[in-house]
Amino acid sequence: MPELPEVETIRRDLEPRLVGRRFTRVEIAPDRVPVLQGIDEATFREGVAGARIEALSRRGKFLIIDLDTGAKLVVHLRMTGKLLLPDAPLTGHLRATFTLDDGSTLRFTDLRKFGRLWLVDSLSPLFDNIGPEPLTEGFGLEALSAALLNRKAAVKSVILDQRRIAGIGNIYADEALFEAGIMPARLGGGLSAEEVVRLHSAIRTVLLRGVESRGASFRDYLDAEGQSGSMQMYVKVFRRTGKPCYVCGTAIERCRIGGRSTHYCPVCQR
DNA sequence: CTTATTCCCTGATTGC
DNA sequence: TGCAATCAGGGAATAA
Numbered sequence: 001m002p003e004l005p006e007v008e009t010i011r012r013d014l015e016p017r018l019v020g021r022r023f024t025r026v027e028i029a030p031d032r033v034p035v036l037q038g039i040d041e042a043t044f045r046e047g048v049a050g051a052r053i054e055a056l057s058r059r060g061k062f063l064i065i066d067l068d069t070g071a072k073l074v075v076h077l078r079m080t081g082k083l084l085l086p087d088a089p090l091t092g093h094l095r096a097t098f099t100l101d102d103g104s105t106l107r108f109t110d111l112r113k114f115g116r117l118w119l120v121d122s123l124s125p126l127f128d129n130i131g132p133e134p135l136t137e138g139f140g141l142e143a144l145s146a147a148l149l150n151r152k153a154a155v156k157s158v159i160l161d162q163r164r165i166a167g168i169g170n171i172y173a174d175e176a177l178f179e180a181g182i183m184p185a186r187l188g189g190g191l192s193a194e195e196v197v198r199l200h201s202a203i204r205t206v207l208l209r210g211v212e213s214r215g216a217s218f219r220d221y222l223d224a225e226g227q228s229g230s231m232q233m234y235v236k237v238f239r240r241t242g243k244p245c246y247v248c249g250t251a252i253e254r255c256r257i258g259g260r261s262t263h264y265c266p267v268c269q270r
Numbered sequence: 271c272t273t274a275t276t277c278c279c280t281g282a283t284t285g286c
Numbered sequence: 287t288g289c290a291a292t293c294a295g296g297g298a299a300t301a302a
Contacts, residue, residue, distance in 0.1 A: 001295065033279075061296080078296050079279085093280090112279045114296065153273055162297075170295065219282085219294080259275070260295065 002077040004134070004167030005210025005231065006221050007061050010083055013224040015056045017085060018065070018106070022052045025099035035095045035108070037116040047071050047119045048098070060130050060166030064123070074118040074126065075108070080220045081115025083108055088226025111220065131164045134203050135211075144200045151188030157258040158188035159203065168203065171216050171231075171238045174263045175206040178237045183269045184262045185255070209234060237263040 002010070026045045028035060036044050051067035058064065063083070065073040075083065080092060084107045092111035099105050108117065120126055132143045147164040148155070159165055160173050168176070177184045179202035182195055191199065215221055215229030218239060222228060236246055241254040245265040255262050 003296095076296085079294080080281095110279095111281075112295090114279065151272090157273085160296090258273090261293090 001079055001169050001171065001218075002081065002215070002221055003061060003169035003172050003210070004058075004207055005172070005213070006215035006223075006229065007058050007063055007077065007167075008211050009214045009229065010077075010224050011056050011058045011063055014063075014083065014085070014106070017104070017224075018053045018056060018100070020053065022050065022101040023048050023098055024101050025049055025097075027097040027099075029094045029096060031093070031095070031113070033113045035110075035113075035115070035117055037118050039119050044117070044119050048073060059123070059127055060133070060162055061169070062127070062130075070121065072118075072120050072123060074120060074123075076116050077110070078112070078114035078116070080111040081108065082110065082222055083224050084222075084226060085224045088222070088224065091222065091226070129163045130166050131162060133166050134168070135207055139204075141197060141200050144203070145196055148188045148191060148196060153188055154184060154257045155182060155186045155188045155191060155199075156184035156260075156262060159199075160258065160260070165203070167207070170260050171218070171235065172203075172206050172210060174238045175235060176202045178263075178265060178269060179206055181269055184257055184264050237265060239263065 026048045028041050051069050053065055054068050055066040061076060063075040067073060086104050090109060092109040094107060095110050096108040096117060097105055118126060131147060132139050148158055151158045156173050156177060159168050180198040182199060210216060210231045213229055213231035213234060214223060216231035217228035218232055237252050240252040241263060242251050245252055245268055248267045250265055250267040252263055253266050
């Protein structure tokens with residue numbers, strides 16, 4: 001499940017390999033499930049083939065490839081999507097192949113076929129409702145307070161909501177709440193000022209650790225070279241149900257919040 | 271506006 | 287042992 005740290009790792013790996021190159025050919029693998037969002041195949045191919053890549057950026061879990069035509073190729077990997085460079089072995093279902101002017105390819109594969117591609121002239125309206133980036137300087141305490149203000153949903157659901165904060169998925173939500181010592185089922189608007197401070201710091205800590213570890217590979221995630229990340233080795237609660245808490249030894253518990261598996265220490269998190 | 275639930279998708283895992 | 291049911295989860299759609 002590529003979340004902010006995983007998408008950022010892919011962005012950093014792809015940047016030196018793609019910027020300055022030109023797409024020469026685009027091939028969409030025929031499939032019952034569409035991979036292109038809001039654009040037909042011919043228009044997409046015409047808009048990408050021949051275009052030079054100027055920059056790679058990220059917004060939440062979206063990867064953005066700026067083209068010299070002014071258009072932007074946007075990728076969302078969702079659950080099992082991968083962007084693979086030539087040396088990486090092919091895993092999952094091939095959804096699209098982009099050939100570059102140096103003869104190399106960038107392949108988009110996706111086992112569960114939830115991932116999507118867009119080609120847009122403007123990032124609006126696609127990104128209109130995405131919340132603040134938690135690793136930028138602009139993400140201060142006030143930004144998190146505003147996201148949580150008066151929320152009656154579980155704090156975990158609030159931080160998973162991409163409209164409130166960008167880039168957090170199930171792994172980093174559980175880890176951030178453990179790091180902050182907050183029970184995931186607590187109401188978002190019910191945290192004390194002190195707890196908001198702890199959560200703010202915890203979100204940044206776990207996301208930064210994720211980026212430094214090149215992402216978490218539990219089942220599916222692989223970077224652009226086809227390599228695993230190592231964040232799963234530093235994870236303290238996610239998928240550790242029944243195992244002892246590293247801090248107090250109590251068995252990690254699991255529940256369901258907002259339809260998502262949620263892992264927590266019943267003693268360390270209040 | 272809010273929150274909660276269902277659905278999409280397929281390979282792995284669980285249950286009888 | 288074998289096959290069916292369940293699980294995993296990001297986000298859109300839908301319900302309330």
